[in-house]
Amino acid sequence: MIRPPLPRAPRLPPRQQRLQEVRAPPPQIRCRDTSIHNTFMFGDIKGVYAVLKDPAMVNALMETVHEEMVWAPEMGMWTLSSKVKQTSGLRLAASRGHTACVEELLFRGAEVNADPGGNTALHDACIGGHSDCVQLLLSHGADPEVLAADGSAPLHLCTSDQSFHCAKLLLEGGADINVRSRDSRLTPLHVAAQRGLEEHIELFLSHGADVLATNREGETPLNAACSGAERPSEAGRYRRVIQKLLDAGANPQTAGRKQHTPLHNACANCCPRIVDVLLQHGARADVENCAGYTPMDCLLQVVEDYPTQESEAIARSLLNYGAKPVSPKV
Structure with missing residues (x-):
């Protein structure tokens, strides 16, 4: 059986061929x-x-090109490897x-x-x-919501005071205020709260940031702020951030997957004013995390690490709000 010849692709006129060659991207x-x-x-x-x-x-x-030592299990030794x-x-x-x-x-x-x-x-x-x-x-034409290889959007990377105007421009350019990072499921509000960025918090809340959003560990921006307040010198701005989140409807009783509440974090960081703010907004002083520790337990475990902090004032506040006088686990 004789098959008909396959149709040939139409040939471009010489001028169109030249234009196509000109427009072809260089290697x-x-x-x-x-x-x-x-x-x-x-x-x-x-x-x-x-x-x-x-x-x-x-x-x-x-x-x-960086030369790095990497472990080669098949050889049972460290080898020098080039990484580009x-x-x-x-x-x-x-x-x-x-x-x-x-x-x-x-x-x-x-x-x-x-x-x-x-x-x-x-x-x-x-x-x-x-x-x-x-x-x-x-x-x-830059995409304000494009995700990096690590799953972060540009808004997630506005992590310094100097980046405030960057965040504002991104939002004006159409960035989603509640965009999630790919793996950790963090929102920009989580990141700003963790860093104690007051202006960012105000900006994000004014654009409708979800104050109750939870990350992969089930933690809210309030949890993030309370865990981020590790340095006594920064306690003041973190307290203001936490107050803004609470005023916007944050729930101080929300616990992550490990049942660790914002109050557990505040006590672990020995922050008396933050503890008071949380208790005044309904945080429970007697709640246990997944390890069976109460906020009082978390406080007693770090007293020696914060000798200049008002640990007695924190203990007094916890007792006034229903904490047990003595924890048998400590």
């Missing part, structure tokens, strides 16, 4: 030249102009806040949502608190 360049990396990292705009004379360098992969870390010129410039370099790269067609190495330039700009770079990236 991606891998660059391990430290001097070029430093050009973007240190914001050397003249150096950037020189590097970008080659258009393919706009989206070049910047690679660094990747980034881009746009990421390097954005991470250091070099606005002029970022603007030049974007003007020349840098891929704004590219994530070599696991982060986009927007993630890096937020980590550094560089709001001018964040604004530039968003205006050129």
